[in-house]
Amino acid sequence: MMYIRQRKEIKTTEVSEDFPAQEENGKLENKLPSGCTNRRFWKILSFTVGGTTALGIGLLTSVYLATLHENDLWFSNIKEVEREISFRTECGLYYSYYKQMLQAPTLMQGFRGLIHDNKTESMKTINLLQRMNIYQEVFLSILYRVLPIQKYLEPVYFYIYTLFGLQAVYVTALYITSWLLSGTWLSGLLAAFWYITNRIDTTRAEFTIPLRENWALPFFAIQIAAITYFLRPNLQSLSERLTLLAIFISTFLFSLTWQFNQFMMLMQALVLFILDSLDMLPAMKATWLYSIQITGLLLVCILQFFNSMILGSLLISFNLSVLIARKLQKNLKTGNFLNRIRKLLLHLFVVFCLTLLLNNIIKNILNLKSDEHIFKFLKAKFGFGATSDSATQHCVDKMGKCTVDLNPETAYNLIHTILFGLLALSTMRMKYLWTSHMCVFASFGLCSREIWELLLKLVHLYNPKRICIMRYSVPILILLYLCYKFWPGMMDELSELREFYDPDTVELMNWINSNTPRKAVFAGSMQLLAGVKLCTGRTLTNHPHYEDNSLRERTKAVYQIYAKRSPEEVHALLKSFGTDYVILEDSICYERRHHRGCRLRDLLDIANGHMMDGPGENDPDLKPADHPRFCEEIKRNLPPYMAHFTRVFQNKTFHVYKLSRNKQ
Numbered sequence: 169m170m171y172i173r174q175r176k177e178i179k180t181t182e183v184s185e186d187f188p189a190q191e192e193n194g195k196l197e198n199k200l201p202s203g204c205t206n207r208r209f210w211k212i213l214s215f216t217v218g219g220t221t222a223l224g225i226g227l228l229t230s231v232y233l234a235t236l237h238e239n240d241l242w243f244s245n246i247k248e249v250e251r252e253i254s255f256r257t258e259c260g261l262y263y264s265y266y267k268q269m270l271q272a273p274t275l276m277q278g279f280r281g282l283i284h285d286n287k288t289e290s291m292k293t294i295n296l297l298q299r300m301n302i303y304q305e306v307f308l309s310i311l312y313r314v315l316p317i318q319k320y321l322e323p324v325y326f327y328i329y330t331l332f333g334l335q336a337v338y339v340t341a342l343y344i345t346s347w348l349l350s351g352t353w354l355s356g357l358l359a360a361f362w363y364i365t366n367r368i369d370t371t372r373a374e375f376t377i378p379l380r381e382n383w384a385l386p387f388f389a390i391q392i393a394a395i396t397y398f399l400r401p402n403l404q405s406l407s408e409r410l411t412l413l414a415i416f417i418s419t420f421l422f423s424l425t426w427q428f429n430q431f432m433m434l435m436q437a438l439v440l441f442i443l444d445s446l447d448m449l450p451a452m453k454a455t456w457l458y459s460i461q462i463t464g465l466l467l468v469c470i471l472q473f474f475n476s477m478i479l480g481s482l483l484i485s486f487n488l489s490v491l492i493a494r495k496l497q498k499n500l501k502t503g504n505f506l507n508r509i510r511k512l513l514l515h516l517f518v519v520f521c522l523t524l525l526l527n528n529i530i531k532n533i534l535n536l537k538s539d540e541h542i543f544k545f546l547k548a549k550f551g552f553g554a555t556s557d558s559a560t561q562h563c564v565d566k567m568g569k570c571t572v573d574l575n576p577e578t579a580y581n582l583i584h585t586i587l588f589g590l591l592a593l594s595t596m597r598m599k600y601l602w603t604s605h606m607c608v609f610a611s612f613g614l615c616s617r618e619i620w621e622l623l624l625k626l627v628h629l630y631n632p633k634r635i636c637i638m639r640y641s642v643p644i645l646i647l648l649y650l651c652y653k654f655w656p657g658m659m660d661e662l663s664e665l666r667e668f669y670d671p672d673t674v675e676l677m678n679w680i681n682s683n684t685p686r687k688a689v690f691a692g693s694m695q696l697l698a699g700v701k702l703c704t705g706r707t708l709t710n711h712p713h714y715e716d717n718s719l720r721e722r723t724k725a726v727y728q729i730y731a732k733r734s735p736e737e738v739h740a741l742l743k744s745f746g747t748d749y750v751i752l753e754d755s756i757c758y759e760r761r762h763h764r765g766c767r768l769r770d771l772l773d774i775a776n777g778h779m780m781d782g783p784g785e786n787d788p789d790l791k792p793a794d795h796p797r798f799c800e801e802i803k804r805n806l807p808p809y810m811a812h813f814t815r816v817f818q819n820k821t822f823h824v825y826k827l828s829r830n831k832q
Contacts (some may be wrong), residue, residue: 214353217353218347218353218356219353221343221353221356221357222340222343222344222347222353222356222360223336223340225339225340225343225357225360225361226335226336226337226338226339226340226343226360227336229335229336229339229360229363229364230332230333230335230336231332232364232658232662233332233335233367233371233373233374234328234329234332234374235662236374236661236662237328237332237374237375237377239662239664239665239666240374240375240666241254241666241667241668242665242666242667242668243328243668245667246667246668247674248324249674249677249678249703250668250670250674251324251668252267252699252702252703253668253670253673253674253677253699253703254668255377255378255699255702256376256695256698256699257694257695257698257712258378258379258698258711258712258713259376259377259378259379259698260378260698260699260701260702260703261288261698261701261702261711261712261713262300262302262305262378262379262380263305263327263378263702264698264701264702264705265282265296265300265302265305265306266305266308266309266323266327267323267702268281268282268705269281269282269305269306269309269310270309270312270313270323275309275310275313278309279306282295282296282297282302282306283295283296283297283473286707287701287705287706287707287708288701288707288708288711289708289709289710289711289719289722290689290707290708290709290745290746290747291745291746295473297471297472297473298472298473298474298475299475299713299715299716300427300713301380301424301425301426301427301472303424303425303471304383304424304425308326308327308330311326312326327377327378328377331373331377331378331382331383332373332377334382334383334386335371335373335382335386337386337389337390338371338385338386338389338604339360339363339364341386341389341390341392341393342356342359342360342363342389342393342604342605342607342608343356343357343359343360344356344393345359345389345392345393345396345581345608346358346359346607346608346609346611346612346615348393348396348397348577349396349577349578349581349608349609349612349616350611350612350615350616350617350639351615351617352615352639352640354615354640354643354644355611355612355614355615355643356611357643357647358611358614358615358643358646358647359607359608359610359611359612361647361650362558362607362610362611362650363604363607365558365650365654366558366603366607369599369600369603370600370603370604370607371600371604372600380425380426380427380428381426381428381597381600381601383425383426384421384422384425384426384429385600385601385604387418387419387421387422387425388418388422388432388601389604390414390418391414391415391418391419391422392581392584392605394411394414394415394418395415395457395577395580396577396580396581397411397577398411398412398415398453398457399449399453399575399576399577399580400575400576400577401575401576412456412460415457415460416460416463416464419433419460419461419464420464420467420468422464423464423465423468424468424471427477427715428597429465429468430465430478430481430482430483430484431483431591432591432601433461433465433483434481434482434483434486435584435587435588435591436461436584437458437461437483437486437487437490438486438587439580439583439584439587440454440457440458440580441454441486441490441519442583443576443579443580443583444490445512445515445516448574448576448579449576449580451494455491455494458487458490458491459487459491461483461487462484462487462488465478465481465483465484466478466484476534476536477536477715479530479534480527480530480531480534480536482523482527484530485522485523485524485526485527485530486519486523488522488526489518489519489522489523489526490519492522493515493518493519493522496518497511497514497515497518558650578612581605581608581609581612582609584605585602585605585606585608585609588601588602588605589602589606611643614639614642614643614646615639615640615643616639617635617639620634620635620638620639621635623638624638672819672820672821672822673699673821673822675819676751676817676819676821676822676824677699677700677703677704679817679824680700680703680704680706681703681704683816683817684704684706684748684749685748686705686706687707688706688707688748688749689706689707689708689709689745689746689747689748689749690706690707690708690709690747690748690749690750690751691708691709691710691726691729691742691745691747691749691750691751692709692726692729692750692751692752692753693727693751693753693756694710694711694712694714694723695712696751696753697709697710697711697712697751698711698712700751707746709722709726709742709745709746709747710722710723710726722745724775725741725744725745726741726742726745727768727772728741728772728798729742729750729752729798729799730752730756730757730768730769730772730797730798730799731769731772731773731776731778731797731798732773732776732778732793732794732795732796732797732798733776733795733798734794734795734798734808735798735801735802735808735809735811735812735813736808736812738798738812739812739813739827739828742827743827747827748826748827749816749824749825749826749827750813750824750825750827751822751823751824752799752802752822752823752824752825753821753822754820754821754822754823755821756768756769756799757769757797757799757800758800764780764782764784765780765784769781769797773790773793774787774790776793777789777790777791778790778791778792778793779791779792779793781797802823802825803823811828812827812828813825813826813827813828814826814828
């Protein structure tokens, strides 16, 4: 009886808000719409269960990745230098600034050290906050120093746990996006399962923790979920404003944490432009989203001390061009069909021309060349290995069928996924973004009422009850299959224990710390020098953050240690950057992993106009070199080399040479 009375009280409260006059008559129970309370109850229950499941699956993903990281490296038991070495290549460089901020006497001194840095590039003082996206390291270091956690949690764990926590946010946001598209949280659960079971193709957070994408993509996923909700029609004013705030904050944080943000958002702007041009998106909503992108980037530009690469991005030029073209061309979506087609073609032409014009004007004014290598890269490197995730085929199968009765949010995510796929063809890094959103769209397709209605009509089995059965039973069966197929492998993976083992690099770092001056300048490969910066704090000639034209030229000069150059030439090049020590790696000098023509030494030979080593053809314009390969010949201890270089350390992997002060 207590249960019945509570239900009556709830019903009275709910209805009295809608029908206050009936409360006075005391006849509410007789006036209630049949099943109203049940529907609301099941809606609240579904929302509660779905939301709890979203948070739970996100946290489980975070714990899963953290456990894999621990099991693979035995991270909790290895030495500090080994932990730092495990942050390979640019990861080590980024983490070094977090460490630098923590070691600074005060926060202000640490901040000034980043603004006036003279250790990352020898003989140069650079503003790291302008050149790199490292505000996240600054923010974390401040939190660690302010919060009362230093007695309980080491700095490195505070750092990596934050990143693994963001993975929980990432999966939850993907879950919510799929839920919003399909109308059922079962779709979100399926998307999350696909994300986890296709971990190799969706994330690399467990072994490249500090990468910028691991910081940025969770915020991008939040932004996409918010945009998906924002594109729904008939939103209440408060909901719309709160959603716009969420879009702005997530756009800003995404832009602040990844240097490739402008290319992701350019794809997004193109999607909005397509939907706007096809009259599938209200003009006001499109304007808001264009403006948020511009505002977010400009705010990041200010925080990065007016980073010119941001100002010269195609995204800003494109968005401004769209807004200007819309002002110039009024009544774009009026008239008969032929007139609208003509107006649309003219609109496309105007936007295209304005974009190129504005971008060229900005780049000429700012004399920008920093991002040219990215466009060359996108042109040259077009293709990557086929992915083996179970979401791909489902997504491809569904894309062509989801074009029936598309609403704005569905169309937005569909075109988004297609453009992400085209971008992923350029580089593996973008594959992780694309595959994650394919999981979302594939799960939506399997749970979509519209798609099942279409399929059942095609086979003449259409029935509303069958639609309900299919859109719930098929995903559940797939979830059961995924558990059956992948659960044993995941358990085996979690039980497999390894340990970090790189004694040669550990020996090198310990030797540098013990036997070289604190102000010594080191030259070598970009990847190794990032570790030198993190583990020893020594000054570098070059590093893996490649978004600067002068740094690329400097790296090319330093890499002549692996080319066919004379000892005098190499010595002069290294000394021009203030080098005291140079580290040679056998793995680069005698590389066998790649095909001829793709190895670093081959690329250097081609750039220098020299014939490549080994059997095989050479281009006719390549000539024999006048000198042997430097990294090989220096190990013979011949007088011309010993006059300029003295070997001071060696093991099975590395050879360190000290440069003479003056040429002899």
